[in-house]
Amino acid sequence: MTLILSVGAVGLLLIGIAGIVLSAHVLRIIFSIALLESGANLLLLLSSFQAGAVAPIRLKDGFPAVMADPVPQALVLTAIVIGVGVLALALALAMRILAAHGTLDAREIRQAMDEAIAARAGVPPEGGGQAPRSGPDRIPAGEVGGHD
Amino acid sequence: MTDPLLMITLPLLGAFLLPVIERASSPLARWSGPVIVAAGALIGIGAWAGMEGPLVIQLGGFPAPLGITFQADRFSLLFAISINLGTLLLWPVEVGDEPRRAVLALLLAAAGGGLALSGDLFNIFVFYELLSVVSYGLLASQPGTDGGGAVFAATLRYLIVSAVGAVLVLMGIALVYQATGTLNLAQLAELAPTRLNGGQGLSAFVLMLIGFGVKAELFPVNAWVPEVYATASTRVSALLAGVVSKLALLVIVKLLLLVFPLPEAHRLLLLLGMLGMLSGELAAWRARDYKRLLAFSSIGQLGVILIAFSIPGEVGVFAGLAVALHHLLLKPAMFLLARRWGGSLDSLVGAGRRSPWAAGLFILLALSMIGVPPLPGFWAKLVVLVALMAREQPLYNLAGAAILFGAVLEAGYLFRIVNRFYDGEGVASAAQRPTELWRAGLLTGLLLLTLFFIGPLTGRLRAIAREAADVSAYIERINPLPLSPIVAKPSAVSRETSRRVRSWLARGGIAQ
Numbered sequence: 037m038t039l040i041l042s043v044g045a046v047g048l049l050l051i052g053i054a055g056i057v058l059s060a061h062v063l064r065i066i067f068s069i070a071l072l073e074s075g076a077n078l079l080l081l082l083s084s085f086q087a088g089a090v091a092p093i094r095l096k097d098g099f100p101a102v103m104a105d106p107v108p109q110a111l112v113l114t115a116i117v118i119g120v121g122v123l124a125l126a127l128a129l130a131m132r133i134l135a136a137h138g139t140l141d142a143r144e145i146r147q148a149m150d151e152a153i154a155a156r157a158g159v160p161p162e163g164g165g166q167a168p169r170s171g172p173d174r175i176p177a178g179e180v181g182g183h184d
Numbered sequence: 185m186t187d188p189l190l191m192i193t194l195p196l197l198g199a200f201l202l203p204v205i206e207r208a209s210s211p212l213a214r215w216s217g218p219v220i221v222a223a224g225a226l227i228g229i230g231a232w233a234g235m236e237g238p239l240v241i242q243l244g245g246f247p248a249p250l251g252i253t254f255q256a257d258r259f260s261l262l263f264a265i266s267i268n269l270g271t272l273l274l275w276p277v278e279v280g281d282e283p284r285r286a287v288l289a290l291l292l293a294a295a296g297g298g299l300a301l302s303g304d305l306f307n308i309f310v311f312y313e314l315l316s317v318v319s320y321g322l323l324a325s326q327p328g329t330d331g332g333g334a335v336f337a338a339t340l341r342y343l344i345v346s347a348v349g350a351v352l353v354l355m356g357i358a359l360v361y362q363a364t365g366t367l368n369l370a371q372l373a374e375l376a377p378t379r380l381n382g383g384q385g386l387s388a389f390v391l392m393l394i395g396f397g398v399k400a401e402l403f404p405v406n407a408w409v410p411e412v413y414a415t416a417s418t419r420v421s422a423l424l425a426g427v428v429s430k431l432a433l434l435v436i437v438k439l440l441l442l443v444f445p446l447p448e449a450h451r452l453l454l455l456l457g458m459l460g461m462l463s464g465e466l467a468a469w470r471a472r473d474y475k476r477l478l479a480f481s482s483i484g485q486l487g488v489i490l491i492a493f494s495i496p497g498e499v500g501v502f503a504g505l506a507v508a509l510h511h512l513l514l515k516p517a518m519f520l521l522a523r524r525w526g527g528s529l530d531s532l533v534g535a536g537r538r539s540p541w542a543a544g545l546f547i548l549l550a551l552s553m554i555g556v557p558p559l560p561g562f563w564a565k566l567v568v569l570v571a572l573m574a575r576e577q578p579l580y581n582l583a584g585a586a587i588l589f590g591a592v593l594e595a596g597y598l599f600r601i602v603n604r605f606y607d608g609e610g611v612a613s614a615a616q617r618p619t620e621l622w623r624a625g626l627l628t629g630l631l632l633l634t635l636f637f638i639g640p641l642t643g644r645l646r647a648i649a650r651e652a653a654d655v656s657a658y659i660e661r662i663n664p665l666p667l668s669p670i671v672a673k674p675s676a677v678s679r680e681t682s683r684r685v686r687s688w689l690a691r692g693g694i695a696q
Contacts (some may be wrong), residue, residue: 049355056348062340069347076354083362108361111306115354118313122347125320129340132324136333145337152334153414157473158528 037087045082048075062133062140066126073119077112084108188231188256189241191224191264191297199290206283217286218275221293225268228297232261238651240303240661248664249368253303255662259501259652260300263434266512267296270427273623274419274516276322285325291318292423299431303662305360305367305443308435309353312396315431316346319424326417338415342408346398349405353395359388360443370662373442373655380443389444390452396439399432401425401486403460410467413479418523418620421475422516425482430508433486437493437504442655445496453494454579458586461487465593473528477597478518484590485511485553491583492568495575502649503571509645510552510564510631517627518549523620529601536605542621543605545628550598552631554591560634563642565591 048071055068084105092103134140137148154160198220206213231239238257242248256264271293277285295318298311323339361367363384364375376385398405413421440449464484471477489511493504524542525532536543552561565587572584634641651657 049351052351053348056344065344069344069351072348072351073354076351076358079355080358080361083358084365105365107367108358111357111361111367114306114310118310118350121317122313122343122350125317126340126343126347129320129324129336129343132336133333133340136336146341149334149337149341149411149415153338153411153476156334157414157475158531159472 038082038085041078041082041085045075045078048072048078051075060142062130062142062145065142066123066130069126070119070123073115077115077119080108080112080115187241188228188239188261188264188297188301189254190227191268192294192301194224194227195220195290195294195297199287199294202283202287202290213283213286217277217283217290218272220290221268221272221275224293224297225265225272228261228265228268231256232258232265235261238658238661248662249366249371250665252307253368253370253662254301255303255369255658256301257651257658258648259505260434260438262648263431264297264300267300267427267431268293270423270512270516271296273626274423274426274520276417276419276423285322288318288321288325292322292428296428296431300434303369305357305369305372309350309357312353312399312432312435313350315428316343316350316399319420319428320346322420322423323412323416326420335415338408338411342412345405345408349395349398351395352391356388356391356395359384359391363388366664368662368664369438369442370659371664374659374664376443376445381446385444386446386448389439389446389449392439393436393449393453393456396432396435397456400429400436400490401460401464401483402490403456403463403487406460406464406483409483410471410476410479413482413519414473414475418519421479421522422519425479425519426512426516429482429486430512433489433493433504433508436490437501437652440493441501441653442658445655447496450494450496451579453490454583457487457490457494458583459487460484460490461590462586465590469593469597471529471597474525474532474601475519475522477529477601478515478522481553481594481597482511482515484594485515488565488568488587488590491587492571495571495580498646498649498653499571499574501653502646503568505645505649506564506567510560513627513631514549514553514561517545517624517631518553520620520624520627521546521549529604532601532604533607534605536602541625543602545621545624546605547602548628548632550602554595554598558635560631560638563638567642 052068052070052072052075055071056065059065059068084107086102086104089102089104090100092099092106130140133145137145139145198216202213202217205216235256235258238255241254241256243252243254245251271289276289291314295311295314299308299315302308302311320339320343323342324336326335357367360372360380363379364372366372366375372380379385380388394402394405397403398408401409413425416424436453440453461484464480464482464487468477468480468484471480485507489504489507492507493500495503521542524539525535548559552559555562555565569584569587572580572587575581
């Protein structure tokens with residue numbers, strides 16, 4: 037049981053990391069973060085998991101033999117709430133980005149951001165190394181720009 | 185009235201009441217934000233003045249691992265006071281955008297105070313996340329941004345890195361809890377030599393170092409720094425670079441001192457600090473606009489601070505504290521000047537003639553940053569170098585050489601700016617904001633003021649470092665109860681026990 041859960045936790049973490057690294061779409065990256073968080077939460081629960089343990093509540097015939105540790109459960113509850121807040125904020129930012137740039141393609145957004153920063157600073161955008169992305173776009177993108 | 189816990193609760197309460205106050209009277213709301221933060225700073229200073237030894241606060245009177253522990257030694261209190269003073273001086277609210285940003289500023293002070301004073305690993309995580317969310321809010325909600333697209337993109341990229349960092353911290357917490365069954369820092373310090381000295385402890389440290397390192401601009405997770413500081417308003421940049429990064433650093437140092445006093449952990453921190461410093465200074469050398477130059481040089485200087493804190497024992501805390509406090513005063517002042525000189529370095533030609541005061545301040549700050557003798561920066565760097573060279577291990581001596589090399593790079597790029605100041609007439613600059621000049625001047629004045637007190641200040645910092653590095657005294661004053669046998673290791677549960685529980689459940693269990 038513990039083994040299956042551990043494999044599940046590590047699997048969720050790996051899927052999340054792969055999603056963040058490999059996706060080019062902002063929404064997919066945000067959902068990957070959600071997966072990553074669930075993996076970490078599961079890992080936290082597993083840190084003192086005992087198969088068959090029950091809540092440490094006193095009953096008529098005394099305490100149960102094996103009691104579940106309530107601390108990690110309380111921690112995970114907190115972590116889930118924080119995660120939801122961050123997720124909502126990330127989605128709100130994504131909507132603002134869509135309104136400003138007209139696209140949710142991470143690479144195009146980054147390029148537009150670099151150009152905007154360079155334009156505001158009054159220097160030509162970085163030429164070497166980072167910019168040339170001439171590969172085929174996997175996700176059809178809207179028009180770049182929208183900023184001034 | 186000098187309970188340091190008020191530094192957390194007062195701004196929290198204020199943050200939630202502010203929208204209500206705003207509805208009643210908007211001038212009152214405009215003033216209550218800064219007043220609350222100032223009160224927080226005063227409470228902290230009062231607690232500092234009236235304190236004989238470190239204070240321990242067990243919420244609700246529950247003893248240590250059961251209740252929530254807060255611990256205020258001078259090391260923590262110093263950073264709690266500085267977040268309040270920093271928020272007050274760099275109040276990131278301008279006329280017209282109350283009360284939303286004022287609420288965020290109050291939450292920033294509360295979260296910072298909590299992060300500094302908390303004595304529990306999970307509470308530290310919660311306050312850290314609160315701090316993160318507040319900084320996203322401050323970055324994304326700034327007024328008067330052109331189109332806003334770049335700000336939102338930079339904030340989202342920062343959020344993604346930070347969220348991954350938070351997950352790493354959670355994984356580290358899970359590993360620590362699995363090995364020890366507690367998250368109270370004092371109890372962890374007690375159990376660390378036996379339970380966290382192996383591979384599991386080290387991996388937990390690496391996870392938490394990288395996770396908390398996102399805010400401390402640690403080497404592999406600092407790609408957000410130039411983007412965010414280039415798009416954010418100058419005051420928010422000054423706050424993040426100057427004060428918030430120090431709080432993340434404080435958490436890392438506490439973990440290193442109390443929970444992971446492993447030689448490998450120190451060496452890893454040293455290595456990452458060195459890489460961060462060299463990459464930051466080299467990137468600053470290449471930068472072509474003022475804000476990004478400052479962002480990269482901030483990465484470089486935080487690298488120096490990490491190197492200093494990686495020296496084991498009291499000496500390391502002392503050296504780290506010296507450079508951290510120097511950077512705490514210096515960097516916000518430099519960012520505030522960016523409001524005048526936000527553009528490319530070429531636009532600064534002749535700026536020294538147009539605004540002689542600002543240029544004078546910049547030159548003073550630059551000299552202190554490089555470490556030119558009479559200025560405070562020299563003393564801070566000297567302390568670090570002496571401590572590094574006194575170590576036997578060649579890696580530490582190498583780090584000392586790297587710091588000197590970094591100083592040469594700093595001199596290179598800063599003098600290039602100074603050169604432009606007095607080089608020709610240039611075009612008249614567009615925006616002149618004198619308010620930021622007095623803030624920068626105040627910080628510079630504070631920095632110069634320390635010069636007259638170098639002697640007593642050194643003694644004071646040494647005492648703070650001694651107090652912070654004394655782990656056994658830390659354990660003793662919090663005095664955690666021994667762990668109850670309920671928290672047994674999961675592997676200790678036999679099949680027999682689970683069968684008994686199952687039969688107990690079959691008999692009716694909870695339903696009885």
